[in-house]
Amino acid sequence: AGHPMATIPPPQALLRPLAVPQRLLLGPGPSNVPPRILAAGGQQLLGHMHPEMLQVMDEIKAGIQYAFQTRNRLTLAVSGTGHCAMEAALLNLLERGDTVLVAINGIWGQRAADIAGRLGAEVRELLKPPGEYFTLRDIQEGLARHKPSVLFITHGESSTGVLQPLEGLGELCHRHGCLLLVDAVASLGGAPILMDQQGEKIDVLYSGSQKVLSAPPGSAPISFSERAREKMLRRKTKPPSFYLDMGCLANYWGCNDKPRMYHHTAPINSFFSLREGLAMLAEMGLESLWERHRANCTLLCQELRELGLELFVKEEVARLPTITTVRVPEGYVWQEITAFLMKEHGLEIAGGLGPSVGKVLRIGLMGYNSTKDNVDRVLGALRDALQSCRRSRL
Ligand code: PMP
Structure with a gap:
């Protein structure tokens, strides 16, 4: 009594529990939180x-x-x-x-x-x-x-x-x-x-x-x-x-x-x-953090090349150790690769942004996520995607 009636009902979606799937965030950020x-x-x-x-x-x-x-x-x-x-x-x-x-x-x-x-x-x-x-x-x-x-x-x-x-x-x-x-x-x-x-x-x-x-x-x-x-x-x-x-x-x-x-x-x-x-x-110290990013990025770049992919940044010194860009390989649609990695591997990498849209895929190895294990995981998943997502020439 005394209160007016709320005529808009509570949203059904909010009456269900919050759902947050497990994901490995290897895009350009955010990265997983330890x-x-x-x-x-x-x-x-x-x-x-x-x-x-x-x-x-x-x-x-x-x-x-x-x-x-x-x-x-x-x-x-x-x-x-x-x-x-x-x-x-x-x-x-x-x-x-x-x-x-x-x-x-x-x-x-x-x-x-x-x-x-x-x-x-x-x-x-x-x-x-x-x-x-x-x-x-x-x-x-x-x-x-x-x-x-x-x-x-x-x-x-x-x-x-x-x-x-x-x-x-x-x-x-x-x-x-x-x-x-x-x-x-x-x-x-x-x-x-x-x-x-x-x-x-x-x-x-x-x-x-x-x-x-x-x-x-x-x-x-x-x-x-x-x-x-x-x-x-x-x-x-x-x-x-x-x-x-x-x-x-x-x-x-x-x-x-x-x-x-x-x-x-x-x-x-x-x-x-x-x-x-x-x-x-x-606690880790800047020098060892820099070295960790450099080492994991170098390893990632080597293995991406061995997969037959082309790095977007030509000069090695100009490559950002936290985010690696590779050209979208010929015969593939980049959205299919990122969607496949998400669906089949619970793993995020990103396409381009702004002037790099449609040109590149971006793989981030940052902080807690910059590990050799994650290099192996993203490469394994990419190998799988390259086999599954190839488009036959029109
Ligand atoms: N500058 C750079 C270089 C970035 O990578 C980002 C985030 N992708 C931003 C600025 C903007 O940060 P935020 O998305 O946290 O607002």
């Missing part, structure tokens, strides 16, 4: 301002500083996926009318250009065909021509399987009065990246939780250099997002000297999981 990280994410909540939670956030910050090899104080995780970090980087760095140069050799540059355009920035594009990377000379010409205040470049181009060399890039950008912004969502932990060293001196670096860190998607590490911080302090206008305003987030994450204040409710369980992913990375 039991220790799953357990961390399944813990009971804390309040988002409890001292124990703030301590978890401090541990995440230290973990990101290690993973990125940086001493930047403005280091934290945004509450969202890789795209959230990408938007956070661009919308805090750029103001309407700023010129940004975007290196585009796959989908991630395309997306960065899209985001920067929405912010009212003057977007200039530096283009390379999918499967290729940018040389210092390419970049230098672009910087001299367009005089941007920010350069966006992707370290691990997951749509094409290209690893972008970064040596010398930071110094080059700084000589041209430009900040270097690097997307390492697909590469962090799988290939060396030293934010403060090697003449890289990256100004803004971000990653994601669901690739090499093997945590669920939903939190994304990001860090800003002193140069980047100064540019943000010089802004004439507020960043156009409250949720991703780095000034507010810096305070919430204890990156400045003011008392920490509520900004938004942290995705507490995502942060527990990220903390464990970073802890596992710290």
Whole structure:
């Protein structure tokens, strides 16, 4: 009595139990989550301002500083996926009318250009065909021509399987009065990246939780250099997002000297999981993680060639150790191969994305999933698919 009638009935689907099949995720991410990280994410909540939670956030910050090899104080995780970090980087760095140069050799540059355009920035594009990377000379010409205040470049181009060399890039950008912004969502932990060293001196670096860190998607590490911080302090206008305003987030994450204040409710369980992913990375050590990805990727590439498949990225040094791209073999439809692997082997690999759609298959071996056993499993399954899915010539 007293309540109104709900006329829309409860959905039948929700009255049945949640169904999550077992799958081996060897696509470009997410990767499978190890039991220790799953357990961390399944813990009971804390309040988002409890001292124990703030301590978890401090541990995440230290973990990101290690993973990125940086001493930047403005280091934290945004509450969202890789795209959230990408938007956070661009919308805090750029103001309407700023010129940004975007290196585009796959989908991630395309997306960065899209985001920067929405912010009212003057977007200039530096283009390379999918499967290729940018040389210092390419970049230098672009910087001299367009005089941007920010350069966006992707370290691990997951749509094409290209690893972008970064040596010398930071110094080059700084000589041209430009900040270097690097997307390492697909590469962090799988290939060396030293934010403060090697003449890289990256100004803004971000990653994601669901690739090499093997945590669920939903939190994304990001860090800003002193140069980047100064540019943000010089802004004439507020960043156009409250949720991703780095000034507010810096305070919430204890990156400045003011008392920490509520900004938004942290995705507490995502942060527990990220903390464990970073802890596992710290325990293993960056060098051995890099070596593990290199070794398993090399083995995978050798065996793919022995199967008669052609690698999409020609130069070995330019191959991304976390995600390998092979050309769709002649006489096959790529969707039939991926569907067969899923149906018969419970195994995910992916087709192309953006400019590589229809051209490649993508196989990810990331973090917890980067093992020799998984190399054997994906090759066995592919051999089976190549026998079963061949199309007779029309
Ligand atoms: N950048 C790169 C290089 C990526 O591989 C991805 C994820 N595939 C993203 C950005 C976006 O991350 P998310 O899907 O977590 O938003």
